[in-house]
Amino acid sequence: xxxxxxxxxxxxxxxxxxxxxxxxxxxxxxxxxxxxxxxxxxxxxxxxxxxxxxxxxxxxxxxxxxxxxxxxxxxxxxxxxxxxxxxxxxxxxxxxxxxxxxxxxxxxxxxxxxxxxxxxxxxxxxxxxxxxxxxxxxxxxxxxxxxxxxxxxxxxxxxxxxxxxxxxxxxxxxxxxxxxxxxxxxxxxxxxxxxxxxxxxxxxxxxxxxxxxxxxxxxxxxxxxxxxxxxxxxxxxxxxxxxxxxxxxxxxxxxxxxxxxxxxxxxxxxxxxxxxxxxxxxxxxxxxxxxxxxxxxxxxxxxxxxxxxxxxxxxxxxxxxxx
Amino acid sequence: xxxxxxxxxxxxxxxxxxxxxxxxxxxxxxxxxxxxxxxxxxxxxxxxxxxxxxxxxxxxxxxxxxxxxxxxxxxxxxxxxxxxxxxxxxxxxxxxxxxxxxxxxxxxxxxxxxxxxxxxxxxxxxxxxxxxxxxxxxxxxxxxxxxxxxxxxxxxxxxxxxxxxxxxxxxxxxxxxxxxxxxxxxxxxxxxxxxxxxxxxxxxxxxxxxxxxxxxxxxxxxxxxxxxxxxxxxxxxxxxxxxxxxxxxxxxxxxxxxxxxxxxxxxxxxxxxxxxxxxxxxxxxxxxxxxxxxxxxxxxxxxxxxxxxxxxxxxxxxxxxxxxxxxxxxxxxxxxxxxxxxxxxxxxxxxxxxxxxxxxxxxxxxxxxxxxxxxxxxxxxxxxxxxxxxxxxxxxxxxxxxxxxxxx
Numbered sequence: 001x002x003x004x005x006x007x008x009x010x011x012x013x014x015x016x017x018x019x020x021x022x023x024x025x026x027x028x029x030x031x032x033x034x035x036x037x038x039x040x041x042x043x044x045x046x047x048x049x050x051x052x053x054x055x056x057x058x059x060x061x062x063x064x065x066x067x068x069x070x071x072x073x074x075x076x077x078x079x080x081x082x083x084x085x086x087x088x089x090x091x092x093x094x095x096x097x098x099x100x101x102x103x104x105x106x107x108x109x110x111x112x113x114x115x116x117x118x119x120x121x122x123x124x125x126x127x128x129x130x131x132x133x134x135x136x137x138x139x140x141x142x143x144x145x146x147x148x149x150x151x152x153x154x155x156x157x158x159x160x161x162x163x164x165x166x167x168x169x170x171x172x173x174x175x176x177x178x179x180x181x182x183x184x185x186x187x188x189x190x191x192x193x194x195x196x197x198x199x200x201x202x203x204x205x206x207x208x209x210x211x212x213x214x215x216x217x218x219x220x221x222x223x224x225x226x227x228x229x230x231x232x233x234x235x236x237x238x239x240x241x242x243x244x245x246x247x248x249x250x251x252x253x254x255x256x257x258x259x260x261x262x263x264x265x266x267x268x269x270x271x272x273x274x275x276x277x278x279x280x281x282x283x284x285x286x287x288x289x290x291x292x293x294x295x296x297x298x299x300x301x302x303x304x305x306x307x308x309x310x311x312x313x314x315x316x317x318x319x320x321x322x323x
Numbered sequence: 324x325x326x327x328x329x330x331x332x333x334x335x336x337x338x339x340x341x342x343x344x345x346x347x348x349x350x351x352x353x354x355x356x357x358x359x360x361x362x363x364x365x366x367x368x369x370x371x372x373x374x375x376x377x378x379x380x381x382x383x384x385x386x387x388x389x390x391x392x393x394x395x396x397x398x399x400x401x402x403x404x405x406x407x408x409x410x411x412x413x414x415x416x417x418x419x420x421x422x423x424x425x426x427x428x429x430x431x432x433x434x435x436x437x438x439x440x441x442x443x444x445x446x447x448x449x450x451x452x453x454x455x456x457x458x459x460x461x462x463x464x465x466x467x468x469x470x471x472x473x474x475x476x477x478x479x480x481x482x483x484x485x486x487x488x489x490x491x492x493x494x495x496x497x498x499x500x501x502x503x504x505x506x507x508x509x510x511x512x513x514x515x516x517x518x519x520x521x522x523x524x525x526x527x528x529x530x531x532x533x534x535x536x537x538x539x540x541x542x543x544x545x546x547x548x549x550x551x552x553x554x555x556x557x558x559x560x561x562x563x564x565x566x567x568x569x570x571x572x573x574x575x576x577x578x579x580x581x582x583x584x585x586x587x588x589x590x591x592x593x594x595x596x597x598x599x600x601x602x603x604x605x606x607x608x609x610x611x612x613x614x615x616x617x618x619x620x621x622x623x624x625x626x627x628x629x630x631x632x633x634x635x636x637x638x639x640x641x642x643x644x645x646x647x648x649x650x651x652x653x654x655x656x657x658x659x660x661x662x663x664x665x666x667x668x669x670x671x672x673x674x675x676x677x678x679x680x681x682x683x684x685x686x687x688x689x690x691x692x693x694x695x696x697x698x699x700x701x702x703x704x705x706x707x708x709x710x711x712x713x714x715x716x717x718x719x720x721x722x723x724x725x726x727x728x729x730x731x
Contacts, residue, residue: 042382043671046419068417069387113548114422136418194547217547283434299546305434322434 046132047110057196071129123199275311286320335364353641361625374641376648389616395499468573481535494567502710526555575608601684606664609640
């Protein structure tokens with residue numbers, strides 16, 4: 001058995017069975033996943049996600065929203081995205097109980113840090129990572145509140161589970177409450193409160209704007225969709241030395257570092273290809289990466305010793321990777 | 324003491340696993356333990372024990388059922404006051420365990436510590452030069468196994484010079500204190516206030532250098548990834564868990580090579596085996612022999628019902644010698660893949676400093692393999708007794724330096 005820390009090399013190797021598919025709200029289903037032989041699943045922490053490889057080969061990340069004290073079942077919840085690329089359409093209308101799926105991870109880019117007080121903010125399906133965070137905060141005796149935004153109560157999942165927490169939870173359905181801005185509800189910064197946000201891009205952006213002058217470390221966001229970055233720092237080609245393979249590849253402006261590595265015949269495990277999942281993380285031995293992912297913190301970026309070659313590039317004319 | 328009558332089908336024993344005889348050579352007792360059954364009741368301490376690989380590994384993995392937060396020693400923190408504030412890593416379970424663990428996983432990860440390799444190689448070369456310059460005979464414990472970690476690790480943490488002499492006595496007492504209150508614990512008790520104060524003073528932000536693991540832990544508190552109150556206790560975990568264990572791990576691998584000359588020749592042919600060699604030595608000697616867990620619910624293991632709230636002694640050393648899992652377990656063999664040994668524990672509490680230990684060991688071994696053609700025991704060896712550690716007091720060795728080697 002392996003833990004979250006050393007699980008990376010097993011990613012996409014584990015096959016799990018859909019043991020239950022449940023309608024949770026309009027456009028939201030949950031899946032329960034278990035090992036076909038009933039084995040214990042790898043440990044995870046609040047904020048963790050898994051990669052789910054669908055039969056078509058496409059790969060999606062979903063936050064684990066079940067109970068980590070139950071080592072035999074994972075629960076994820078999936079929103080039907082009508083303008084999506086087919087993943088949620090398949091899960092909602094093609095996938096049946098008994099189907100086997102390849103699962104990678106878990107991996108955590110959205111860790112819960114200790115605090116006396118928390119404000120959790122969820123928009124729509126962004127509620128999923130918040131459920132285990134709330135459970136943890138509650139067990140540690142923290143003072144916490146949840147703001148849960150959605151279009152209407154009919155589309156908002158887990159309202160029954162959240163009801164048990166009483167008035168710590170504030171449900172904000174747009175059709176009843178009207179469009180309430182997150183800023184009005186968040187209020188001013190408080191040094192003893194950590195704010196966790198997950199949801200649609202416009203909610204994240206609104207909260208980020210509201211908290212722009214807060215001290216670092218108080219606001220913590222999960223990007224399901226990739227952050228937008230400006231143009232790369234360098235517009236010319238650059239060389240990437242693959243230290244273990246003993247190869248150097250030239251990366252042209254229109255090609256990702258990952259593609260250049262793969263074209264050179266070096267295998268590398270990848271998943272989202274947009275810098276949100278962390279699967280392709282590599283160690284940087286030399287040179288300075290131009291980070292273009294949605295995962296690393298400012299401190300991680302400054303350290304400069306790892307990067308995600310699916311999106312990140314080089315600031316200089318040479319990078320040395322532990323590949 | 325009220326004795327709860329054990330399940331009558333469960334084998335039991337009157338042997339004291341913390342007695343002098345067993346600490347001197349635990350292997351015969353461990354063999355009997357494995358033969359007796361998957362779960363054995365220890366009459367003397369009114370606790371259960373597991374000695375087979377399968378059950379030990381499964382229990383270490385199942386943190387939900389076999390908790391650490393009630394203490395990983397005999398003392399039950401649900402009923403008794405710990406002798407020091409509990410460790411946030413070793414003596415905590417999720418969710419309290421999550422943030423300290425995530426932080427140390429990162430700080431002590433292979434990527435982060437790679438930058439230490441170069442200077443540690445230079446340190447190893449200097450130390451080995453010094454030792455060899457005094458002649459071909461020396462004590463592999465005092466002169467290498469203890470000297471090398473004490474030279475590199477406190478610097479890596481960033482603690483001051485003053486007080487470093489307290490690291491080994493403090494660690495020795497901390498590991499004794501996981502056992503029963505026997506004479507080994509009594510021996511260390513007198514110095515506890517002084518040693519605890521010394522170690523605590525090393526964990527303060529203002530005494531730590533700005534570039535070590537200690538400073539990184541405090542920087543995490545500044546970022547809000549841990550609390551200010553947690554930072555010194557996390558530094559303390561490095562100082563408690565990072566010295567005696569590595570010293571005895573290094574002693575184990577040096578002893579294994581001194582008594583298996585063919586394996587030493589293999590390492591010299593292929594120094595890249597140094598990492599395998601260290602893990603095989605950790606399997607073979609299990610520097611950390613035992614840890615307790617406490618049940619959070621009634622659980623049946625191998626036909627024995629262990630009630631909720633009971634202490635179970637996990638014999639890591641015994642699991643690592645279990646013939647059900649290992650071929651020729653009593654052989655130190657570089658051909659073996661030692662992966663999966665439980666010498667570093669397993670699951671969410673698995674040793675977070677294992678990459679540091681491997682780096683220390685492989686650095687020293689690679690330098691020794693270049694310099695030393697053969698190594699043999701040349702005098703009476705002596706064990707050091709500790710309730711948790713399988714430790715060495717003295718390993719007198721004679722070496723033949725490599726004739727092909729020239730330096731400077």
